Amino acid sequence: MNQTSATQTAGDSKPVIEIVEQSLYEVRKHIYPRSVSGPFASWRLVFVVLTQLLYYGLPWLSWNDRQAVLFDLVQRKFYIFGLVLWPQDVIYLTLLLILSALSLFLFTAVAGRLFCGYACPQTVYTEIFMWIERKVEGDRFARIRLDGEEWPWSFKKWRLKIIKHALWIAIALWTGFTFIGYFTPIKELSANILAFSLGPWQTFWLFFYSFATWGNAGFMREQVCKYMCPYARFQSVMVDKDTFVVTYDKMRGEPRGSRNKSENQAQKGLGDCVDCSICVQVCPTGIDIRDGLQYMCIGCGACIDACNQVMDKMRYPKGLVRYTTERAMLNRESNQSARSHLFRPRILIYSSIIFVLISVFLFSLFTRNPLRVDVMRDRGALAREVDGRYIENVYRIQLMNSSESPMRVAVKATGLPDIAVLDAGGKVIHSVVIAPASNLLIPVKVSVAINEVISGSHPIQFEFRGLEGEQIRSRDEKSSFIVPR
Amino acid sequence: MSDFFSPGWSIFIAIVTIVGIVWCLWLLMSQRKTKVPADSSGNVTDTGHVWDDDLRELNNPLPRWWMWMFIISCIFGAIYLVLYPGLGAYQGILGYSTQAEHDQSVQTANKDLQPVYAKYMQMSIEQVAADPKANEMGQRLFLNYCAQCHGSDAGGSKGFPNLHDKDYLYGGEPELIRTSIVQGRAGVMPAFGHLSSAQISEVVAYVRSLSNLPANDLRVAQGEAVYKSNCAACHGPDGKGNIILGAPNLTDRVWLYGSSEKAITETVQKGRNGVMPGHEAILTPEKIQILTAYVWGLSHQPMSTKK
Numbered sequence: 179m180n181q182t183s184a185t186q187t188a189g190d191s192k193p194v195i196e197i198v199e200q201s202l203y204e205v206r207k208h209i210y211p212r213s214v215s216g217p218f219a220s221w222r223l224v225f226v227v228l229t230q231l232l233y234y235g236l237p238w239l240s241w242n243d244r245q246a247v248l249f250d251l252v253q254r255k256f257y258i259f260g261l262v263l264w265p266q267d268v269i270y271l272t273l274l275l276i277l278s279a280l281s282l283f284l285f286t287a288v289a290g291r292l293f294c295g296y297a298c299p300q301t302v303y304t305e306i307f308m309w310i311e312r313k314v315e316g317d318r319f320a321r322i323r324l325d326g327e328e329w330p331w332s333f334k335k336w337r338l339k340i341i342k343h344a345l346w347i348a349i350a351l352w353t354g355f356t357f358i359g360y361f362t363p364i365k366e367l368s369a370n371i372l373a374f375s376l377g378p379w380q381t382f383w384l385f386f387y388s389f390a391t392w393g394n395a396g397f398m399r400e401q402v403c404k405y406m407c408p409y410a411r412f413q414s415v416m417v418d419k420d421t422f423v424v425t426y427d428k429m430r431g432e433p434r435g436s437r438n439k440s441e442n443q444a445q446k447g448l449g450d451c452v453d454c455s456i457c458v459q460v461c462p463t464g465i466d467i468r469d470g471l472q473y474m475c476i477g478c479g480a481c482i483d484a485c486n487q488v489m490d491k492m493r494y495p496k497g498l499v500r501y502t503t504e505r506a507m508l509n510r511e512s513n514q515s516a517r518s519h520l521f522r523p524r525i526l527i528y529s530s531i532i533f534v535l536i537s538v539f540l541f542s543l544f545t546r547n548p549l550r551v552d553v554m555r556d557r558g559a560l561a562r563e564v565d566g567r568y569i570e571n572v573y574r575i576q577l578m579n580s581s582e583s584p585m586r587v588a589v590k591a592t593g594l595p596d597i598a599v600l601d602a603g604g605k606v607i608h609s610v611v612i613a614p615a616s617n618l619l620i621p622v623k624v625s626v627a628i629n630e631v632i633s634g635s636h637p638i639q640f641e642f643r644g645l646e647g648e649q650i651r652s653r654d655e656k657s658s659f660i661v662p663r
Numbered sequence: 664m665s666d667f668f669s670p671g672w673s674i675f676i677a678i679v680t681i682v683g684i685v686w687c688l689w690l691l692m693s694q695r696k697t698k699v700p701a702d703s704s705g706n707v708t709d710t711g712h713v714w715d716d717d718l719r720e721l722n723n724p725l726p727r728w729w730m731w732m733f734i735i736s737c738i739f740g741a742i743y744l745v746l747y748p749g750l751g752a753y754q755g756i757l758g759y760s761t762q763a764e765h766d767q768s769v770q771t772a773n774k775d776l777q778p779v780y781a782k783y784m785q786m787s788i789e790q791v792a793a794d795p796k797a798n799e800m801g802q803r804l805f806l807n808y809c810a811q812c813h814g815s816d817a818g819g820s821k822g823f824p825n826l827h828d829k830d831y832l833y834g835g836e837p838e839l840i841r842t843s844i845v846q847g848r849a850g851v852m853p854a855f856g857h858l859s860s861a862q863i864s865e866v867v868a869y870v871r872s873l874s875n876l877p878a879n880d881l882r883v884a885q886g887e888a889v890y891k892s893n894c895a896a897c898h899g900p901d902g903k904g905n906i907i908l909g910a911p912n913l914t915d916r917v918w919l920y921g922s923s924e925k926a927i928t929e930t931v932q933k934g935r936n937g938v939m940p941g942h943e944a945i946l947t948p949e950k951i952q953i954l955t956a957y958v959w960g961l962s963h964q965p966m967s968t969k970k
Binding site: 196197198199200201202203204205206401404405556557558559560561562563566570572573574601602603604619621622623 | 694695696697698699700701707710722724725726727728729730806810811812814815816817818819820821823827921922961
């Protein structure tokens with residue numbers, strides 16, 4: 179921190195108070211996390227592989243001769259395997275977002291930032307990029323040495339940096355390419371790239387996402403978690419005394435201090451912490467877990483893995499840094515008794531809301547009607563008389579088939595005696611066919627015998643009954659029929 | 664910047680904008696550091712601000728790149744104001760405008776559609792009418808431009824002709840339909856208010872009889888003379904109408920304003936004014952070609968199978 183001293187004298191008799199100028203901005207300290215192995219590191223590797231298989235693989239799957247998962251923004255249709263979502267289905271997206279948020283709350287209340295440590299793209303890509311960095315430049319101390327090298331750079335430094343960035347950029351480009359592949363058919367996209375015929379916006383987004391990946395995973399890293407991510411800031415209101423979090427057992431560890439393996443720690447009056455600072459060296463956000471739970475902690479468990487190895491070497495019991503709850507740590511309870519507090523109101527409420535929402539979500543998704551109908555009465559003319567025998571009203575009917583097979587629908591009107599639906603040419607309409615995943619607009623006229631009705635506006639109903647199609651569904655739509663005076 | 668009634672507003676806005684950016688930069692630079700008291704050993708623990716006896720404000724500094732982002736935002740803003748309109752009435756050196764962007768999009772769309780339209784411009788109206796794709800386009804054009812008066816089903820309503828029947832006021836030949844769309848039509852039936860009410864009721868009876876509608880025989884016989892001297896000039900001696908004048912055929916049971924005695928009496932007494940607006944300025948020749956074929960197809964069976 180930038181501190182320049184200045185002195186100020188306040189009055190004659192009062193003591194001199196030192197006033198220090200302090201910067202409100204700090205220069206970022208680069209973090210060189212040391213590699214770590216252990217159960218939590220293995221879990222993270224599993225999640226990195228799983229999430230990336232999913233992310234890189236999904237756009238290449240096919241379904242019904244089309245890309246299985248494709249968000250077609252131009253046509254405004256989202257394809258998710260057998261499901262075709264239209265803009266009218268945006269409620270599902272809303273529900274999905276609410277569900278994701280609630281799940282995040284639930285996981286956080288149970289065991290802290292599980293998402294951050296294992297599944298967040300920021301963590302996952304940082305992990306991949308750090309793995310490359312370690313393979314190319316070496317572990318923590320090798321990297322510190324390399325970066326400490328003064329200008330001009332040695333040939334070795336140039337070589338390592340160029341190799342590292344080349345690999346980073348390759349992965350970033352592939353990530354950007356895959357991302358675009360969710361919005362443009364990825365096979366066409368790859369053909370276009372090979373032919374250098376990408377559209378201007380495709381090119382822009384490809385490089386934009388690649389740049390974002392390269393910048394966030396290569397450079398910004400923990401800065402994103404510490405300063406940009408809102409989740410980090412509000413997690414403190416979602417954890418409580420019974421939440422499992424990465425915890426340093428200060429009752430057991432303090433007072434900390436270095437010692438020889440042969441020395442008797444009780445004689446020296448020391449706790450179990452040997453103050454080796456390995457937990458700090460492995461931390462990807464550069465914090466000291468021994469200071470307690472902090473908003474910068476992403477719950478990755480690297481310090482647990484690292485500390486357990488040290489404890490093994492010292493022949494101390496494992497778990498000086500471990501997943502436990504605040505209550506259990508302070509009361510020296512076992513993890514088993516900490517787990518007995520799992521079913522507390524907070525957890526039960528979150529779980530039941532999630533359960534209800536998932537039920538609603540699934541129910542409405544499986545009973546979703548692929549037939550949508552809109553009836554618009556012509557506004558230009560109220561009604562017309564035909565041959566002095568019939569009254570006609572004109573409507574535009576918009577039929578939407580959001581399934582992937584053609585749909586035949588019977589059209590009928592009810593609400594007045596002898597009511598008939600005619601096409602523009604005057605023939606009676608019995609049924610219409612709507613092509614798969616498309617709209618059909620038909621102008622129709624509804625005809626009623628003139629001596630059957632009195633003048634005024636009459637409520638009528640259009641009935642659409644599915645006859646053929648993947649799902650046979652129906653829909654009714656209200657409208658009005660006007661008889662002039 | 665004609666939106667402002669005085670150029671002073673433009674200058675005022677430009678000044679507020681520039682002063683705002685400069686003020687932001689000054690605020691950033693001047694607030695980078697703060698003066699805090701240190702304890703006796705020279706350590707700084709907090710900013711020295713204390714509330715409610717023991718609530719102390721700590722200094723958790725933002726990363727410096729964050730400050731740089733603020734500064735970059737200011738620079739971005741300045742560059743933007745040089746390139747794009749935004750600084751009062753200044754148009755920016757790129758000369759960008761939303762109007763130009765819109766025009767550009769329209770031009771691109773027209774260029775993309777050109778090959779589609781070019782094909783139809785080569786074809787005769789009868790051929791275009793037989794093309795299902797052109798029919799689809801024609802229907803969309805019709806719903807946009809014509810349906811307000813003629814109805815979505817082209818069935819017309821009182822005062823607006825039905826386009827399905829073969830009764831064309833100005834002729835049903837493709838070229839005549841095109842002329843109707845391009846130039847519009849004004850169908851004027853003059854008022855015959857100077858006729859006596861007896862004469863009017865006689866001529867109404869005669870006109871109804873032309874379409875075989877029930878009418879008093881005596882009046883029909885008397886009405887013929889009234890018709891010959893007043894109506895035949897336009898509607899023709901046999902009542903078959905005249906497509907050059909747009910005078911309706913009175914013998915085909917198609918009634919634009921109604922067939923009741925009351926309606927015909929009103930027509931004779933007060934006259935009628937039918938207006939079809941011209942679309943030359945609204946539609947391109949290509950669109951008019953497709954629309955003409957669509958309207959022609961409504962009342963004619965195109966040569967090849969329709970639908």
